[in-house]
Amino acid sequence: MRHTRLLSLLGAGLLAACSQATPEQQIVNDAAEALGGADRILAVKTLVLEGEGRQYNLGQDVTPDAAGQTFTVTGYRRAVDVAGGRARTEMTRRPNFTYFQGPQAQRLVNGLDGSTAYNVAASGAVTRAPAAVATDRGAEFLRHPITAVRAALDPMAKVSNAHTMNNQSMVDVTTPGGVTFMLAIDPTTKLPTQVITRLDNTNLGDVAVSTSFADYQDVGGLQLPARLSTKVDDFTTEEIEVAKQMADADAGDLEAPAEAQKATPPSPPTVAVEQLAPGIWYLAGGSHHSVLVEFGDHMTLIEAPQNETRTLAVIARAREVNPKKPLTELVNSHHHFDHSGGIRAAIAEGLTVITHQGNVALFENMAKRPHTILPDALAKNPRPAMIKGIGEDTLVSDSTRTMQLLPYSGPHSETMLMAYFPRERLLVEADVYNPGGQVFMFAGHLLEELKRRNLRIDRMVPLHAKPAPYSQFMKEASMPVPTATN
Secondary structure, eight states: HHHHHHHHHHHHHHHHHSSOOHHHHHHHHHHHHTTTOOOHHOOOEEEEEEEEEEETTTSSSSTTTTTOOEEEEEEEEEETTTTTTTTEEEEEEEEOOOTTSOOEEEEEEEETTTTTTEEEEEOOOOOOHHHHHOOOHHHHHHHOOOOHHHHHSSTOEEEEEEETTTEEEEEEEEEEOEEEEEEEEEETOOEEEEEEEEETTTTEEEEEEEEEEEEEEETTTEEEEEEEEEEETEEEEEEEEEEEEEEESSOOOOOOOOOOSSSSOOOOOOEEEEEEETTTTEEETTOEEEEEEEEEOEEEEEEOOHHHHHHHHHHHHHHHTTTTEEEEEOOOOOOOOOHHHHHHHHHHHHHHHEEGGGGHHHHHHHHHHHSSOOOOHHHHSSOOOOEEOOSSEEEEOOOSEEEEEEEOOOOSSSEEEEEEEETTTEEEEESSSSSTSOTTTHHHHHHHHHHTTOOOEEEEEESSOOOOHHHHHHHHSOOOOOOOOO
16 A cells, blocks of 8 residues: 555656756746736737837948937837738838938838738838848747747747846747747746847848837736837847737738739849940949949949849949959948948958948958858858058049049938049949939038039939939039928
């Protein structure tokens, strides 16, 4: 009898030991319980968040180190089909700084339907976003306490690496679909404090994108955060204050519009060549253009824009224009991410990068950053970065060509370079003047600068639009700029 009772106690102890949660599972279980219980979380069908806030201008401020430019966000609404993997975000944002389109508010709408990401223009036109955008939005889908913990509760999910960091309990979660994120919870309240995903950024490589949660409130038996703050590494990109949130409310139709559902393979970049003058060519295509300049024993490229794909296509076309002379240098107009997205590709191709001295530290850092999530050309073909900073007017000249590199500081960027060709009377610039537009926010400041320098110019060569006569520039630069209206 005593022997039988001993076996029973031993069996019960073994059963309890087998059913005891691992440290990783305990963190997930604690988070689920704090949010309202696992059953309640798994039963959630939709989430609707409404509020306001602000966004910050990552990679587009006046200097590489600046972080002061903000957009005021109003009319924010994010609707989420929790079980269906769909989401749609709508907002109106107004710039609090001198912006391309002026101070008027812009309406932004974007969505995610499984692996399909799409954008809706102000006109209502729908376009499918690239696969990389769908990846980013898929990660964003999980950066909310309900979707993150729900994913961690999936029996097929892998939870691992329980640890403590910054006084928070942390666990790594990999979904059945292969998406990995880190969940952090408060050790006292057990409420989620942060979800971190690792993503690829064209300019910065491997980055940690985190959304932090605060000011939890009860919503239909769930604890939901009223403050959400998102960062890319240490740079805050968005802060949303939720005024109203609902669970299991009507989220509307979140299915991707028919225009976005049809997948089309990305078209290879086109590079159209136009000769501006003997030995100077305009390499156009898409929204960002470049200029190729021939010297006696080498060629120089002005601008490696957007991303690796665009820049490598431009470099290949430049070498086709004159295969007898090596392409050795790249002149960068300014640090903004859409104009420096090809810097690493240019380094991988062996080009020396010439830029404003205020950008050197950023570009050196970009060249060193790891790109393991989505290896790029420089990650696959490492080379030392050769970066030269220009701090004053610099003459580049030989027997065939004279080019002046002119540092320029304006309301769009304080670390810019323009290229002036005195013999051909051409001025190459980016962003500060785009002929034929509706608004010319920066052109007036540029006009005053060019008058001060007393440059003789026949044509403006913008890197966002077609070349235009200087007379047109003078006329459009003199137009009044719009002011903010309510």
